[in-house]
Amino acid sequence: MAETLMHALQYDSYGGGAAALKHVEVPIPTPNKDEMLLKLDAISLNPVDWKIQEGVLRPFLPRKFPCIPASDVAGEVVKVGPGVTNFKAGDKVVAALHHFTGGGLAEYAVAKENLTVARSPEVSAAEGAGLPVAGLTAHQALTQAAGVKLDGSGQQVNLLITAASGGVGHYAVQLAKLGNTHVTATCGARNLDFVKSLGADEVLDYKTPDGAALKSPSGRKYDAVIHCAAGIPWSTFEPNLSSNGKVIDITPGPSAFLTFAMKKLTFSKKKLEPLFVSLKKENLNYLVNLVKDGKLKTVIDSKYPLSKAEEAWAKSIDGHATGKIIVEP
The missing domain is CATH 3.40.50.720 (NAD(P)-binding Rossmann-like Domain)
Structure with missing residues (x-):
């Protein structure tokens, strides 16, 4: 990869809502053992994302500032780290990033193999990204x-x-x-x-x-x-x-x-x-397959480009979305 920087949104402290999200250029992350670097096609926002920003889970989350929020993503594998056996560059996937690390509101993100599933062509990136949380x-x-x-x-x-x-x-x-x-x-x-x-x-x-x-x-x-x-x-x-x-x-x-x-x-x-959700790969795979088979649909409330992700954030905080809010890099 020639480029080493990517566009992302981050916040530096608790509170502030959408206005506190800053557009930044940061280094593209490197996958470690059992991880993959994904080029993201769709990111889905969840209320927990902005609740973490509000400080609902302090002092546990975020682990550190600045924080790139969001955890539900769909994209393409660009590079695999050591120990990854089930995926290769070019694979289309849906992944849940860990809330400890976040990293979803960006052009690239690192996902763990044990929370990543394959996405077939019948399931769009936006439909897949809506599923994890x-x-x-x-x-x-x-x-x-x-x-x-x-x-x-x-x-x-x-x-x-x-x-x-x-x-x-x-x-x-x-x-x-x-x-x-x-x-x-x-x-x-x-x-x-x-x-x-x-x-x-x-x-x-x-x-x-x-x-x-x-x-x-x-x-x-x-x-x-x-x-x-x-x-x-x-x-x-x-x-x-x-x-x-x-x-x-x-x-x-x-x-x-x-x-x-x-x-x-x-x-x-x-x-x-x-109820505290426990993210399990086999259950995520089950849901992706239901979407593929037409038995479950992700209803998309609205889509925003990454350049306007703060508007998506504000819409999520407003609390009246029908279905899922999607951000597309």
Whole structure:
């Protein structure tokens, strides 16, 4: 490679939002053992990216400043480091970069082989880049926490998915319907038809009285809630849960941990479970193959060039994206 510098965006301290992202020229990183250098074609933003910037995970993340944020990428392998056996230069891939290192908002990034999967021509870079954090969160919430079998076997599970038009929510609805489920979903009025089109059986406008109360139009009690929204108290969920129902909170805050502890201490059959996504290569590969087979789609809210990535960042912070926000170098 003749050039040694690349365009990237970074921030130097906590806070500041989109205005704190700086366009910089930095050295193209070098892959170490079990790593690959990728030339990026698409980067997907997740709320966790700007929450880390806000300091939600301080002092753990970011590991150091300046920080190049974002972790979900799709691109082409340019160079492999020692020990990489399954990929070679020219391969098209989807990768989850580690939040410890980040590095996604750039023209190139280094990815670990154990969090990288092949991307077939049927899956566009943008579709692939949307999958890692949001897709794997939805997959883990459904299969591990809610016990849904995505092959359609097992007893029917009555599910509620909140904020169903967002990044995690729109994947959760589609994946849930691969299993034996009845899905009630909440979203804003403008997205009711969209969420229905993803396969939801019942859709509630969260601003109506029934929507705010999370009441199933068909009177069902929920066996599990995939909770992708914020600011809904336990007291709203509890009357809508079945006797062993659980709320799976994908963005748990202090009150969620308090509820989790209280339910444990009182041996309550109704539970709240905080969910922390664990990125697994085999699950990412499964999702990429579902997209390839037309059984799952990444809905793209908007695309921005890397030169305007701060606008994508601001849109993510705004919190009203339908599907995924993509940045393209």
